[in-house]
Amino acid sequence: MPLDDLESAGPGDKGMTGTDVVTARDRGLVACTRCTRVWPMDTETCARCGSTLRSRRDRHLQRVWAWLSVGIVCYIPANLYPMLKTRTLFVEQDSTIIAGAVEIAQHGGYGIALVILVASVLIPIGKFISIAYLALSLKRQVKMSRHRRHQLYEVVEFIGRWSMIDVFVVAILSSLVQLSAIASINPGPAAITFALSVIFTMLAALSFDPRMIWDGPEDRQE
Amino acid sequence: MIGPQLNEPVATTAAPEDGPEEWIACPQCDALFTATVPALGERACCTRCQTVLIAPRRGAFLRVIAFAITVMILMIGATFFPFLQVRVAGMRNAASVFDAVLAFVDGPMVALSVAVAALIVLIPVMRAALVVYVLFPLTIGRAPYRGAAWAFRLAEVLRPWSMAEIFVIGCAVALVKISDLAHVDYGPAFWMFGSLVVVIGLQDSSMCRWTIWKALDPETRA
Numbered sequence: 001m002p003l004d005d006l007e008s009a010g011p012g013d014k015g016m017t018g019t020d021v022v023t024a025r026d027r028g029l030v031a032c033t034r035c036t037r038v039w040p041m042d043t044e045t046c047a048r049c050g051s052t053l054r055s056r057r058d059r060h061l062q063r064v065w066a067w068l069s070v071g072i073v074c075y076i077p078a079n080l081y082p083m084l085k086t087r088t089l090f091v092e093q094d095s096t097i098i099a100g101a102v103e104i105a106q107h108g109g110y111g112i113a114l115v116i117l118v119a120s121v122l123i124p125i126g127k128f129i130s131i132a133y134l135a136l137s138l139k140r141q142v143k144m145s146r147h148r149r150h151q152l153y154e155v156v157e158f159i160g161r162w163s164m165i166d167v168f169v170v171a172i173l174s175s176l177v178q179l180s181a182i183a184s185i186n187p188g189p190a191a192i193t194f195a196l197s198v199i200f201t202m203l204a205a206l207s208f209d210p211r212m213i214w215d216g217p218e219d220r221q222e
Numbered sequence: 223m224i225g226p227q228l229n230e231p232v233a234t235t236a237a238p239e240d241g242p243e244e245w246i247a248c249p250q251c252d253a254l255f256t257a258t259v260p261a262l263g264e265r266a267c268c269t270r271c272q273t274v275l276i277a278p279r280r281g282a283f284l285r286v287i288a289f290a291i292t293v294m295i296l297m298i299g300a301t302f303f304p305f306l307q308v309r310v311a312g313m314r315n316a317a318s319v320f321d322a323v324l325a326f327v328d329g330p331m332v333a334l335s336v337a338v339a340a341l342i343v344l345i346p347v348m349r350a351a352l353v354v355y356v357l358f359p360l361t362i363g364r365a366p367y368r369g370a371a372w373a374f375r376l377a378e379v380l381r382p383w384s385m386a387e388i389f390v391i392g393c394a395v396a397l398v399k400i401s402d403l404a405h406v407d408y409g410p411a412f413w414m415f416g417s418l419v420v421v422i423g424l425q426d427s428s429m430c431r432w433t434i435w436k437a438l439d440p441e442t443r444a
Contacts, residue, residue, distance in 0.1 A: 021270045023252040024245075031247030031254075034375055035435035036275065038245045038254065048439040049375050088403070104399060112398040115391075150250065150271050157382075164341065164385055168392030169399065171338050174325035176308050176317040177400060183310055185400075187326055192334050199337075202382065214251040214270070 023214070030055045033211075057209035064135050067204035072128055074197035082188035083170055089181070094188060097121065097166060119165040120194070127163075127201050130156045131208065138212050149213050157205050163198045167191055246432065248273055257432070276432045283361045283434075289425035290350035290357075296418040297347050304409035306393070308400065318411060319343065319389075341385040346422060349384055352377040353425070360437050371438050378431070387419040 024031040029038040030053045032046040039046065043053055082094035095103060097120045105113035130152055136142075137149055144152070170191045177185040246257040248268040259278060260266045266276040279285070304316035319342065326335040356374045359366050367373075393415075397406055 021253045024247040024254045033249035036246045165392045168389045169396045171322045171325045172396040175321040179313045210250045211252040
């Protein structure tokens with residue numbers, strides 16, 4: 001990394017071996033992750049913003065696993081039960097997430113089918129795997145570098161909310177298509193379990209403390 | 223690769239002579255720096271994980287307030303005006319965002335109704351209101367109002383749960399889904415909601431959290 005050159009020119013890294021970054025914890029300080037202020041290690045509450053201070057939220061790892069497990073559990077019925085109940089004059093049809101996407105693709109809407117599949121299948125499953133991987137990587141040696149793992153965390157945090165798309169689609173369709181006898185669309189039970197799955201996985205990602213990624217052994221390439 | 227002018231290290235490791243109120247710890251990786259405010263329009267990033275730490279903008283407080291008030295006004299219209307309208311065989315039905323929220327009200331889905339209302343209407347409006355409450359006294363050079371730190375922290379905690387932009391993409395998907403079932407027209411609220419999303423984006427991107435926290439802190443207020 002070219003940045004290391006910038007850093008080593010600074011006055012502060014004298015006497016430091018290997019690592020060129022000093023963390024708040026190294027200095028006996030605890031940092032507020034909400035407002036970035038630092039305090040002496042034994043401070044409990046940030047006087048600037050009122051957040052609870054923890055040098056590392058290491059005990060929250062249990063919460064990560066707990067939220068993640070409920071998230072996965074909720075995701076199963078979300079795929080088995082219908083998301084949408086469509087009723088037209090003579091036909092009544094229940095469709096699950098995947099069936100709905102396939103149906104759109106058959107009508108030629110490949111782009112939209114792709115959006116639905118990515119948002120409701122690829123992203124949730126990718127998130128489950130990524131969060132589990134990140135949590136496991138804190139305890140054991142993994143191949144992926146700290147930088148990569150941190151990037152993975154940022155992607156998971158950013159992209160997780162987008163899985164809500166399908167829930168909103170159901171809400172829009174069910175309110176819009178209410179034409180008495182001719183056509184009506186109503187939400188199925190999967191709408192609620194899917195929404196819960198998204199919310200729980202978001203909570204899992206938010207409970208994860210990315211600072212713990214950086215406590216691990218330094219990468220060879222760094 | 224980010225250009226070096228955007229990526230100056232905030233400083234190297236903290237010099238012993240400045241106090242902890244001048245220090246800043248990266249919330250993502252705990253790296254400790256001396257906070258040096260970059261030139262207006264430039265960003266100071268963490269040298270280790272590239273998280274943006276300080277990004278001052280000219281007249282940012284006033285601009286953020288203007289955006290936040292715009293969000294609140296647009297949201298009233300976007301919620302109650304018709305959003306989309308369907309026509310099938312002479313029958314028509316128009317739905318507002320308010321109707322979309324009420325889509326789940328029947329039966330056991332009430333919780334989902336509340337969640338959708340919160341995610342697409344209440345939380346975005348609440349964040350805007352909190353930000354105005356926090357920033358207004360600061361722009362006119364007064365001391366912050368009571369509970370301003372608490373209010374700003376709440377606004378920040380709610381940030382990942384504000385999902386208006388996801389709702390708009392959900393609309394696009396919903397439109398395609400029913401385009402072969404019915405004829406769909408856009409209502410005025412559709413465009414209001416679209417612009418609302420842009421304004422929320424502008425509000426969040428022109429806000430430098432560190433500057434605001436610093437201004438709220440009685441110890442470091444300039």
